[in-house]
Amino acid sequence: MTDSAKKAGNTVFTADGVTVTGLECFELDRIFDCGQCFRFERIREHCWEGVAFGRAIRFHQPSPDTLLIPGVSEEEYRKIWRPYLSLDVDYNAKRRELSARFAGHPTMTAAMEFGKGIRILRQDPWETVCSFIVSQNNNIPRIKKIIRALCEAYGEPLDGGQYAFPTPQSLAAAGREAIFNLRTGFRAKYIYDAASRVADGRLNLAAVEAADASRAAEMLCEVSGIGPKVAACALLFGFGKTEAFPVDVWMKRSLERHFPDGFDAAALGPLAGLAQQYLFYYERYHPENG
DNA sequence: GACCAGGTATTGC
DNA sequence: GCAATACATGGT
Numbered sequence: 001m002t003d004s005a006k007k008a009g010n011t012v013f014t015a016d017g018v019t020v021t022g023l024e025c026f027e028l029d030r031i032f033d034c035g036q037c038f039r040f041e042r043i044r045e046h047c048w049e050g051v052a053f054g055r056a057i058r059f060h061q062p063s064p065d066t067l068l069i070p071g072v073s074e075e076e077y078r079k080i081w082r083p084y085l086s087l088d089v090d091y092n093a094k095r096r097e098l099s100a101r102f103a104g105h106p107t108m109t110a111a112m113e114f115g116k117g118i119r120i121l122r123q124d125p126w127e128t129v130c131s132f133i134v135s136q137n138n139n140i141p142r143i144k145k146i147i148r149a150l151c152e153a154y155g156e157p158l159d160g161g162q163y164a165f166p167t168p169q170s171l172a173a174a175g176r177e178a179i180f181n182l183r184t185g186f187r188a189k190y191i192y193d194a195a196s197r198v199a200d201g202r203l204n205l206a207a208v209e210a211a212d213a214s215r216a217a218e219m220l221c222e223v224s225g226i227g228p229k230v231a232a233c234a235l236l237f238g239f240g241k242t243e244a245f246p247v248d249v250w251m252k253r254s255l256e257r258h259f260p261d262g263f264d265a266a267a268l269g270p271l272a273g274l275a276q277q278y279l280f281y282y283e284r285y286h287p288e289n290g
Numbered sequence: 291g292a293c294c295a296g297g298t299a300t301t302g303c
Numbered sequence: 304g305c306a307a308t309a310c311a312t313g314g315t
Contacts, residue, residue: 035296136297142313143296185311190298227298248296280296 011077017070018077025091027117028061034118034281036237038131038144039151039165053080053124054156054164086119098271098278107258108275111282118277121237125205126198127165128238129220132230133190149182150191171195190225197223213241236273245272246280254283 010022032040040050046061060068102108154166172195180188197203208216220231232246245265265272
């Protein structure tokens with residue numbers, strides 16, 4: 001580090017960018033491969049590149065406890081990337097609590113170990129709303145493909161040939177037919193409805209964020225094409241509602257197999273979302289023993 | 291060619 | 304209310 005390097009906790013800011021050290025429960029390869037985010041690609045070992053909040057960004061984790069974010073100022077890190085990567089959250093504490101709640105449960109224990117490096121991202125609200133509409137009855141490669149097409153067609157171009165996620169206004173202006181022509185299928189009308197509602201104020205994303213989780217879900221479900229699962233995903237990954245508990249086909253399987261007496265997600269409060277993500281990721285990658 | 295994919299809206303009973 | 308069924312598309 002140079003003399004001008006400024007240290008704040010275990011985070012160091014230089015002209016080159018940000019270095020965070022002393023990390024625990026943080027693994028880029030888990031974070032970006034656990035199905036919460038569709039715009040990042042692994043460009044090499046422990047190095048991921050993508051776009052979020054209208055910025056092209058690269059994250060590099062040269063060792064388990066160290067994260068490098070090149071080209072980022074202290075202000076940008078504090079405002080965007082620290083919350084985005086959930087670095088302002090004590091995951092050790094969350095994991096301790098969760099372990100206590102599920103003491104000795106074999107599946108939860110295994111899932112927590114397998115998914116230890118997962119962090120729940122705090123993504124852009126509109127991007128998560130739109131992306132999880134696209135995700136319904138769809139597979140991950142095609143979800144990514146459709147989102148890429150939406151960005152390239154209606155997103156703001158960025159340096160490096162990438163594109164920002166399109167604004168609700170730009171998608172509303174594009175119209176149903178143009179969205180359909182990007183091979184979005186039956187979801188075109190849903191994307192258009194969501195974009196229109198946000199653009200004209202019938203859906204106020206700031207109000208969703210300010211509301212409690214249950215009311216927030218109701219507000220999102222007014223959009224045609226948003227049901228309980230899509231709403232829960234958006235709330236969890238985009239609105240900071242850590243109590244949201246998305247149940248998809250994988251979760252249904254996991255809960256039926258391993259929690260035959262029922263699973264009281266509501267009783268977990270703000271731990272529910274993380275519990276869901278551990279179980280989902282484990283089930284998704286261990287379908288045989290799950 | 292069926293069948294499936296991080297579901298939801300619509301229909302039929 | 305609740306169980307089918309259609310929905311666009313692309314990959315096995």
